[in-house]
Structure formats: C-alpha cells, structure tokens
Amino acid sequence: MSESEPCVIEVRNLIKRFGDLTVLNGINVEIPRGQITVIMGGSGCGKTTFLRHLIALHQPTSGEILVDGANIVGLSEKEMNNVRRKFGMLFQGSALFNSMTVGENVAVPLKEHTDLSPEIIRIIVRVKLELVGLTGFEDFMPHQISGGMKKRVALARAIALDPKIVFYDEPGAGLDPITASMIDRLILDLSKKLNITSVVVSHEMKSAFRIADQIIVLHKGKVLQVGTADEIKNSKDSYVQQFIHGESEGVIPFKQTSEAYLKGLLST
C-alpha cells in the first residue's frame, strides 16, 4: 500500500479470453511511479483491452493487477470506486457529456465526489481548464469546439480530482500533427508538474518517442519488449523494426487470407 514503492501498477500474468479468442495472453508489466509509460502495438494487438483491464472496465479471465500493492481484480463496486479515485482517464473519443457545457463536464466528478460549494467548484473548473489552455471556454457546448479542444476538456475533467494516475487511450488519434503534439506536451507538462503517473496507449511512434520514459510493445496479446525509447529504437526484433518504420511488408505480411488472420489470432 505504501506510496514510496517504485511501481504504482503491477500486472501479473494477466489473461483475457473472449470465448475461444485469447486477447491477452499472460501479460507481466510494471508501471513505474511518476513516469510516462507508453503501451504500443498494432491495431488489434489488445492494447485498448489491456488498458480497460487496468481501470477495471473489464475483468480478466485470470491474473492479478496490483495498484499501490493491492489487487483490484474481483473488488466490489464500492471498493473499486475508492481505487478509481486515484485514476483519471482520457477516452479515445473524449467521451464528453454532450448535454452539458464544458464547465459542467469538468465539474461532474467534483460535484459527485466532494462537498465543495458551487463557487469553489467554479474556481477549480477554471483552474483545470487553464491548465489545459482553455481559459474562458466554460460556457461552450462540446459540439461547438474542435476535436483537439474536446480532448483537452476531457483531460481537464480527468484531472479534476487530482488523480495520481492518468490513462490516455490514443490521445493523438484523429488529430492533426500540430494538435497531437500539443496534447503530447500537455501530457509531459502534467506528468512533471503534478507528478502524475501516465499510462498512454498509442500507435503513433513519433509521439511515443517524444513523451515516453518507458515503452511496452504488445504483440498478439503478449509483451514483446519493454524498454526506454532508445532501447526500442535500436531493437533487434524484426516486428518492432517493421512497426517503427511503418513498412507494409515484413514479419507481418501485407496480404492475408481470412484463414491466416484467424489462425494468427487464435495461435496466441
């Protein structure tokens, strides 16, 4: 339970099966405190599924997930909600509540989990929006702002309760390179300024190398390699090299029959 342990999240032998399909096949990783860990891998390698296990949106078939030393697998809803107070999550599509203004969106966790007065909540909302560079946008509706701004509002909402760990699901997906790099800078800023542990799921190499302290490469439901950005760049593994350089031909063939695809999935 101690706060001084180097690992904030430890995953032990995590297995997830959907019917006959094994999506995660014995994952063992440690996520260091106060650093940015990027989980990388091709589409369909199970990285989003893995992330959803970390925040207990999915329950594993077997294995353990330790947060601050305590196993979160199989907790009751009430116990899990206590653990979730340490978490913030940025969803791929932002997941803002469309019927509420930007300010109300950021205020939801504050209203639900604290007894602060509306005036104080308004101030906190303004501060959080300022942290993500959106001062004065409180009264806009989500459909009135751009995709990048939505991401930032969602980030403000994720950090509203000052979480210790923030999860990002594809933070740069669907954004232009400049906006995506702004989001990257925000992730870096927040993690350093507020000493937040960040877990980022991404398949964008540039952004991953820019922000990561540690990179975990997933492939076919298994951990292929763990290392710093430089170690991954210089990896000897042919899949990792194909992935980094974005080549269409290599270990993963361009053309695949449906049988070969299924076989590939099931063989993991």
Next chain:
Amino acid sequence: MKEFAGKTGQSIFFILSGVARLWNLGSAVVGYTLSSFFKRKVIPREVLFRQMVLIGIDSTAIVSLVGASVGTVLALQAAYSLKTFGALMYTGSLVCVAMARELGPLIAAIVISGRIGARMAAEIGTMMVQEEVDALITMGINPIRYLVAPRVLALALMLPCLTVIVDIVGMIGGWAIGTTGLGINSSLYIAKSIEALCLKDIYTGLLKSFIFSILIALVSCHQGLSVSGGADAVGKATTQAVVISIVLIIVVDCLATAVIYYALPT
C-alpha cells in the same frame, strides 16, 4: 416438432431473462430512490429537473392536442350509438368515465413512450457508443444511479400529471362537441358528467399511469444501456424501446383493469 419446441423454449427464456433484467434494474432504482431520502447527492438534482421539464412541460402541448382529439372523437362516436336508444344526454358521462378510467392514462402513456421513451433509449444508447457511460464508471459514478434513476423518477412524477391534463382536456373536448355539434344542453351535460364520475375512476386511472411510467422508463433505459456497437444498434434499441413499452402498457393495462374493477371488492 423438435425445432418448434426449441424455438418456443428460446422465446420463453428470452422473455423471462428480459423480465429478470428489468426487475434488477427496477430494484436498483428503487434502492437508490429510497436511500436518496437519507443521503444527499444520491440522485443528481440537475438531471432530475432537466428530465422533469423535458417530460412534463415540453410534452404538455402535444399531449393536450391528442387528448382533446380523443375526447371529441369519443363524444361523436358515442352519440351515434346512444342516439338510437334516445340516451344522447349520457354522452357526457360516457366521455368522462372513459377518459378518467382508461383513455387518459393510456393515451398519455403511448404518446410519452413515443416521445420520451425513444429519446431516453437513443440518448443512453449514444452515450454507450461514445464511451460516455464508461467515462462515468471510471469516475466512480454508477450509471444506474446517475442516468437511470433520475429518468425513472422524473417520468413517475410527470406522467400522472400529464394524465390529469389529458383527462381534463379530453372532457372539455367532449363537452365542446356535445354542446355545439350534438346540441346537448350545457348544464345537463355537465350535471350528467359529474353524476357519473366517481373518485375511484380518477385515482385508479392515475395509479395505472404511474405503473405505465415506471414501465416506459425502465424499458427505455434498459434498451439504451444494452446498446453495443454503433448507429444501427442505437436505432434498434430506440425502436425496441417504443415497441416493448407500448406492448407492455397494453398488456399491463388489461391486467390492471381486470384486477381493479373485477377482482377487487368495489
């Protein structure tokens, strides 16, 4: 034969599991509603009030229009038969009793299931698709408490109110056509109506509309929460919500009427 038995069994299982899921959802909502009397912030007030405005105030016009039309039609059709017995003056009593006992609750519930039930299913379904419900869960907010409970409560409070409006507007519609088109004396029409109408007609009607409101809200929210996939799943859930709600309303109406007017002592 084997196939038939299999299909029948499957349908029965499907219906029973649906009832069980609705029961679970309903009991969770009842739990949250009860605990909201003792604890603050169980049911979010803004959501509750927003829904009440949407259901109550914004639906008043359409519900009144339908109510008035039904009252008028009822008076016209009843007069046709009553005239042959020389009982034209009883048109008023027939319209009032029919509106209070049956048509008011039923019409209000059907209009609202199309207007509000569909909206609830589509809204919650879209929230499922856009990961908004997952976002609630990761914030440690139970979606049944935050989304379903206020909607059920708002509808349970507002549908009986709308039913009263339909009752009154329908009676006024009947009176208007009775005194002008059918030539019944206005005071006679009103006197006969009051004579026929008793308190039980009104409160049993309101009780029925309360039951309908719970059904509509639970079915619609349940359909919304079971969406997975994309736009077509939302469309399917919306249609299902309205169809299941209307079928359940009519079946339950049948049972409730039988129990209230024939099984229970008067």
